Amino acid sequence: MTTLSDDRYKMVEKTMKKLSYDRSALIETLHCAQETFGYLENDTLKFIARRLKLPYSKVYGVATFYHFFRLKPKGKHTIVVCMGTACYIKHANIILKKMEERFNVKVGETTADGELSLVSARCVGSCSLAPIAIYDNKSIGHLSIEQSICEAQELLK
Amino acid sequence: MIQSLEELQQVAQEKIEKQKSFTQELRVCIGSSCASLGSNELQKELSQHVKENDSKKNLRIKGVGCNGLCSCAIMITNFDKETQTEKLYEKITSEDVSTITNCIHDSNALPEKVCDMHSSFFTKQKKIVLENAGVIDPDDIEDYIAHDGYLALFTVLEEFSPADVIEQIKISGLRGRGGGGYPTGLKWESVLKVESAQKYIVCNGDEGDPGAFMDRAVMEADPHKIIEGMAIAGYACGASKGFIYVRAEYPVAVEKLNRALKQARRLGILGTKIANTGFDFDIEIRLGGGAFVCGEGTALISSIEGNRGNPRQKPPHLSDHGLWESPTVLNNVETFANIAPIIRNGGEWYKSIGTPTSSGTKVFALTGHIKNAGLVEVPMGISLQELIYEVGGGLPEGVTLKAIQTGGPSGGCIPKELLDTKVDYESFKEIGSIIGSGGLIVMDESSNMVEVARFFMDFCKSESCGKCVPCRVGTTELTLLLDKFVDKKATKSDYELLKSLCEVVKNSSLCGLGQTAPNPVLSTIKYFEEEYLEGICND
Numbered sequence: 175m176t177t178l179s180d181d182r183y184k185m186v187e188k189t190m191k192k193l194s195y196d197r198s199a200l201i202e203t204l205h206c207a208q209e210t211f212g213y214l215e216n217d218t219l220k221f222i223a224r225r226l227k228l229p230y231s232k233v234y235g236v237a238t239f240y241h242f243f244r245l246k247p248k249g250k251h252t253i254v255v256c257m258g259t260a261c262y263i264k265h266a267n268i269i270l271k272k273m274e275e276r277f278n279v280k281v282g283e284t285t286a287d288g289e290l291s292l293v294s295a296r297c298v299g300s301c302s303l304a305p306i307a308i309y310d311n312k313s314i315g316h317l318s319i320e321q322s323i324c325e326a327q328e329l330l331k
Numbered sequence: 332m333i334q335s336l337e338e339l340q341q342v343a344q345e346k347i348e349k350q351k352s353f354t355q356e357l358r359v360c361i362g363s364s365c366a367s368l369g370s371n372e373l374q375k376e377l378s379q380h381v382k383e384n385d386s387k388k389n390l391r392i393k394g395v396g397c398n399g400l401c402s403c404a405i406m407i408t409n410f411d412k413e414t415q416t417e418k419l420y421e422k423i424t425s426e427d428v429s430t431i432t433n434c435i436h437d438s439n440a441l442p443e444k445v446c447d448m449h450s451s452f453f454t455k456q457k458k459i460v461l462e463n464a465g466v467i468d469p470d471d472i473e474d475y476i477a478h479d480g481y482l483a484l485f486t487v488l489e490e491f492s493p494a495d496v497i498e499q500i501k502i503s504g505l506r507g508r509g510g511g512g513y514p515t516g517l518k519w520e521s522v523l524k525v526e527s528a529q530k531y532i533v534c535n536g537d538e539g540d541p542g543a544f545m546d547r548a549v550m551e552a553d554p555h556k557i558i559e560g561m562a563i564a565g566y567a568c569g570a571s572k573g574f575i576y577v578r579a580e581y582p583v584a585v586e587k588l589n590r591a592l593k594q595a596r597r598l599g600i601l602g603t604k605i606a607n608t609g610f611d612f613d614i615e616i617r618l619g620g621g622a623f624v625c626g627e628g629t630a631l632i633s634s635i636e637g638n639r640g641n642p643r644q645k646p647p648h649l650s651d652h653g654l655w656e657s658p659t660v661l662n663n664v665e666t667f668a669n670i671a672p673i674i675r676n677g678g679e680w681y682k683s684i685g686t687p688t689s690s691g692t693k694v695f696a697l698t699g700h701i702k703n704a705g706l707v708e709v710p711m712g713i714s715l716q717e718l719i720y721e722v723g724g725g726l727p728e729g730v731t732l733k734a735i736q737t738g739g740p741s742g743g744c745i746p747k748e749l750l751d752t753k754v755d756y757e758s759f760k761e762i763g764s765i766i767g768s769g770g771l772i773v774m775d776e777s778s779n780m781v782e783v784a785r786f787f788m789d790f791c792k793s794e795s796c797g798k799c800v801p802c803r804v805g806t807t808e809l810t811l812l813l814d815k816f817v818d819k820k821a822t823k824s825d826y827e828l829l830k831s832l833c834e835v836v837k838n839s840s841l842c843g844l845g846q847t848a849p850n851p852v853l854s855t856i857k858y859f860e861e862e863y864l865e866g867i868c869n870d
Contacts, residue, residue: 198637205579205618239639239796240620242579259542259736259772260698262786295580296621296790299544300364301696302401302704313367 182210183221190225197226204237213244241296249284249291251329254308255322258297261305269305269322270294276323289330332599334607336485339476342598346477350412353391355435358408360465362397362548363583364705365404369425370394373405376428390435396552398465400452401705408465409434419446451721452703457684457710459692460668464552464706469587472594475555481600483674484559487566488606491674493523496567500670502678504690509535509626509663510741510767512689512756518660521650522568525658530570532561533654533661535631536577536584539623540739541790543770545694546664548706550577550584553668554591558614560667562601563674565612568660573614574635580621588616623740623794627842628661630796641798642842663768665694685711689755693766697723699773700730709754716750719773730775734858738767740787740794741847743854744780763854765847780859781866784852785813791848802845805836809852816866823867830856 189206193199203226207218214237223233237243255261255270270281270292277290284291300306303315307322309329317325333339359365359374371394378392398406403421409431410417421444423431434440458464467474475481487496501516522530534557538546550557561573577585592614595601603611622640625631630642632654653659669691673681682690689711695718698704702724709718715735719725726732734744743764745752752758759766774783792806812829815821833849840846856863 196637198635200637201620201634202618202637205620236637236639240622242619242621257541259540259739259770259786260704262541263699263772263774263778263783296539296623297541297543298363299538299547299581300367300401301542301544301698302364302404303367304698304704306367315364315367 185210186218186222187225190222195226197228200226200228200233200236201240204233204243208243213247215245246284247288250289251310252291252293252308253310253326253329254293254295254298255281256298256300256304256306256308257294258299258301258304260301261297264305265319266305269307269317269319272319272323273326277326290326333481333485334599336482336489336606339481339485342473343477343479346473350391350477352389354389354412356391356393356408356410356412357431357435358393358395358398358410358465360396360398360404360406360408361394362401362464362551362706363544364397364401365406366583368404370405373423373425373428376425377432380428380432384429384432390432393468394470395466396464396469397548397706399456399461399706400446400703402703403446403705406446406465407431411435417448419448420444421446450724451717452707452724455713455717455722456708457692458708459672459681459684460549460556460665460694461552461706461708462672463556464548467553469552469554470590472555472591472598475553479675480555480671481559483671484562484566484600485606487563487674488608488610493567493569496563496674497523499674499678500567503669503673503681504678504685504688505666505669505673505681506689506756507663508665508669508693508768510738510765512766515662515666518650518662519564519568521648522570522658522660525651527658529572529655529657530568531654531657531659532564532568532570532573533631533635533659534561534573534575534664534667535626535628535661536575536581536664537619537625537631538578538581538664538768539626539794540768540770542698542736542772543696543739543768545696545706545769547581547584549664549668549694550581551587554584554587555595556668556671557588557664558591558595558601560670561614562605562612563670564660564662564667566610568658570660571611571613573612574617574654575614576617576619576625576631576635578621579618585616585618592616622796623790624796624842624844627844630842631661632659639796641796642844644841665769686753686755688757693754693769695769695771697771697773699736700726700732700775701773702727711755713754714750715745715752715754718754718771719750723773726773726775730777732773733776733778734774734780736772736774736783736851737770738765738850739770740790741765741843741850742767743850744774744783744858745854746858763850763857765850779817780855780862781813781816784855785810785817787851788813788848791844795844795848799841799845801836801839802841802848805832805840805845806848808832809836809849813852816863819866820868821863821866826863826867829863
């Protein structure tokens with residue numbers, strides 16, 4: 175069972191309080207919970223459901239509807255490959271495929287050792303630098319296929 | 332607290348006086364492309380360098396929003412106040428820090444990095460929405476006020492009736508910039524006419540088209556302009572509450588908007604009894620969760636209410652039954668950013684720009700195989716030829732144009748033969764595409780059109796909310812069919828099925844996402860049919 179003594183739950187509680195525990199606070203609360211915990215665990219979702227007096231099915235339904243919410247923990251490192259149209263026509267799909275092969279991980283998932291999460295984004299809004307990927311917090315644009323793998327290896331060192 | 336137009340002008344004047352000690356300004360672009368190359372760090376380095384070396388203290392370093400030419404990131408503008416001239420430097424790195432600060436004394440410094448301001452990229456643009464982008468500090472409300480900011484809002488509150496405001500917007504001919512193209516004045520009028528104790532103004536900042544970043548740039552470069560536009564809409568329609576729905580993937584935009592809202596509240600520009608009138612207005616931010624379907628009005632409303640972003644049947648329209656069943660105005664970021672300039676200069680002025688049916692300007696995100704990739708604002712009615720070859724500088728050496736994709740997953744591909752087409756709502760519709768929100772992707776000869784169509788269909792498939800069958804099942808089946816064409820394993824009957832299924836999805840889907848999902852396929856069939864036929868195996 176979750177307890178309010180955990181400071182992280184206090185953060186989530188604060189968001190709900192600010193929005194008067196109204197049911198419309200759900201998405202804002204999920205954003206806050208994900209930021210605090212890193213991902214949305216079942217216990218967290220149940221806690222939110224209880225506090226907002228919403229059925230768990232509703233909370234789960236909303237959390238799974240939006241791509242932004244993660245129900246599994248992230249890896250130690252994250253690589254986001256942009257798959258916006260500008261990146262796509264500059265072969266971002268090949269970069270993504272090569273990364274999947276090289277690190278034996280499917281897009282949207284984390285490697286078995288928890289080291290790397292590979293994510294694709296709809297558009298990171300730096301289309302003039304296409305193709306672009308974000309390695310942890312660092313964006314690298316005009317990527318070649320070889321370079322994209324090299325940068326990833328560098329990150330995992 | 333600013334309580335009248337007079338006080339506002341006083342604040343503007345004080346700010347201008349305060350800045351007089353600085354005769355030179357180095358404006359560092361901190362837009363998304365420049366930032367990802369490290370412009371924030373560069374700005375800090377510059378400030379440090381100036382602190383240590385500039386004895387006269389007449390140089391100011393300022394972070395500004397996107398100034399457009401993203402392919403030349405990082406951009407720095409040297410603005411000379413005395414002569415009111417700008418000099419633009421491109422591709423600046425941290426190695427240039429000491430040289431670039433010298434350029435204020437020696438105008439011949441860094442000649443190889445000076446950008447030609449007389450090129451068509453600059454001269455063919457007309458900046459209304461982006462007038463402050465690259466000029467003001469988005470974190471400083473006073474800087475906005477010094478550039479005529481909130482002048483329109485205070486003028487409206489002191490001198491206009493709500494009907495007067497709507498009249499000006501109607502005269503201007505402004506149409507919704509999110510893609511729909513519905514006349515903004517009519518939308519506002521229908522909300523004004525409904526009697527209700529509670530009405531809402533909602534700004535759609537959930538820019539979801541892959542390959543589009545116009546709204547993000549506006550939110551990051553000039554957040555107060557959106558707030559001002561929304562407040563004017565609130566006054567015109569009788570609403571006291573607004574929401575800005577922003578993608579959570581745009582943390583910088585969220586940060587800038589939040590800071591702008593706080594500053595506006597502190598100065599009494601948002602809150603109760605604004606400008607000593609009976610007008611109350613405040614805005615809250617709601618984060619989106621990365622669902623493309625939330626660009627659809629009813630889905631967006633559902634998301635703000637805390638639900639899954641499922642659209643619903645229209646009518647009733649949002650102007651009758653919107654957010655929490657109250658009359659709601661929903662406009663896009665760019666639409667709101669047009670409001671203050673229209674009020675300041677009058678509807679007739681705006682009407683005089685562009686074409687009779689599509690007035691004003693449109694912001695485009697130029698990307699793909701194009702030299703001047705970046706953000707541009709051009710008057711409506713400009714031809715695609717001018718937009719690509721003059722403003723955009725054409726394609727890089729050695730590649731030739733094949734098609735232009737506009738409107739994202741709801742739009743179409745325009746072949747190079749139709750380059751004379753004018754950029755306006757009607758002309759684009761005629762050739763089977765849409766202006767959409769403004770993403771414009773230039774594709775070269777190496778692009779396979781069937782693959783492009785499949786890319787968008789795959790996108791719509793994963794973004795379909797699943798509520799209605801034609802969209803949920805249709806987009807999946809269409810993706811599978813397109814796979815066959817890409818793999819060159821399709822049959823003649825697959826081709827017939829592809830075409831008829833497109834019609835079914837288009838005509839029977841519940842919302843805009845499904846209704847427009849077949850557009851990329853239909854337009855590529857129309858102009859590049861041979862590529863589909865090549866995908867049919869004969870045995």
